[in-house]
Amino acid sequence: MPRWKELPAETSNSERQLLVQLRRLKDHSDLSLAALASRTSYSRSSWERYLNGKKPVPRKAVEELARVCGTEPTRLIVLYDVAERARAKAPVPGRADEPSSPTRPAQPSSPAQDQEQGQEQGREQTPDQDQDQDQDQESASASASASTSASASVRPGRTVPLGWTLAAVALAVAVAFGAGVLTARGWDDEAPAEKTGPVAVGAGYLRGQTYKCAVRRQDGELRAGHSDTREMLLDINSTGFDVVEAQCLLREQGFSPGVFDGLYDERTKGAAKKFQQAHHLVVDGIIGPDTWRELRR
Structure with missing residues (x-):
């Protein structure tokens, strides 16, 4: 890890x-x-x-x-x-709040005006400070x-x-x-x-549980009733009902992985390679759209 x-x-x-x-x-x-x-x-x-x-x-x-x-x-x-x-x-960093009133052009000021402006700013800031304390x-x-x-x-x-x-x-x-x-x-x-027992993973799938394969032909293609995907990529350590579907279809096509637990292990990958070789597909053991299409024929 x-x-x-x-x-x-x-x-x-x-x-x-x-x-x-x-x-x-x-x-x-x-x-x-x-x-x-x-x-x-x-x-x-x-x-x-x-x-x-x-x-x-x-x-x-x-x-x-x-x-x-x-x-x-x-x-x-x-x-x-x-x-x-x-x-x-x-x-947003570096962005100051816009002033509530239009800014005036800068003009020279006397020391007395500077002192008066400082006092006014102090009076304006006091309510804001009080508001922060109240919050x-x-x-x-x-x-x-x-x-x-x-x-x-x-x-x-x-x-x-x-x-x-x-x-x-x-x-x-x-x-x-x-x-x-x-x-x-x-x-x-x-x-x-x-x-030691089935583990909940999500969407009803339990890791460690064996599922039944009831393959039938529906709408001109084979389905085992666990997933209707035709595009999901499956490889080592993939889990879920998509894997159960692939395992059942492999068995139906004569290349049984021996397990139907939804875990894409070495046995399932080996069965997929044999199936791909028999159907003149790329023999990589990864079930993708091309392999799904042949599995559901």
Whole structure:
């Protein structure tokens, strides 16, 4: 398992939560960055930049990573949406707020005018400082209690800052996501590599369980009832119902891998190579569109 680089210091909490979960999902799938590139629409260098926080990860990349790893993408998309909103509200470096009134041309001023202008600026800055202090007090009150304390600390006519609302949403999502991970036991960093029973992976697929093959012809092609894909790329360590479908079709075509558990291991790859050789395909053991087309004939 690769040792990940430390995320940049400027990475927001919501973005960090998303990247940590994507890294764990990638590690538990045993897929390299090159393998991810071969199964998704993004290159190896793009995945390296996304997972190391060098560039924001696109929503489509999150969905494709969940798909190739055989897990439900809903919780990852929730984390992505929270991080995306935080990025949209983040201030742009080097950009100051625009003045509320038109600026006047610079004119020479006397020492007395400079002193008077300094006093006026001090009076203008005082309400802003008071407002910052009020916001800090409101934030502390909101952390101490749920709703009653928050309503007591907010003055009439004011709203709670959006940043604190997003932070609260991100924290709630992170807690819910962590609970789901512990329940599934699929992403437990301290769990042993070997499982003694079926392990929930996502979308109903259980790793370690053997599935039945009931192949029939439907709409002019063979189907085993586990997946209707004709394009999914399958190679070593691929998992899910797409693999079960391929294993059943290989058996139907006379090249049984001997197992029907949804794990693309060496036996399944060997059966795929024999099938490809018999049908004059590229013999690489990788099931792609050409091999799917022949399997479903």
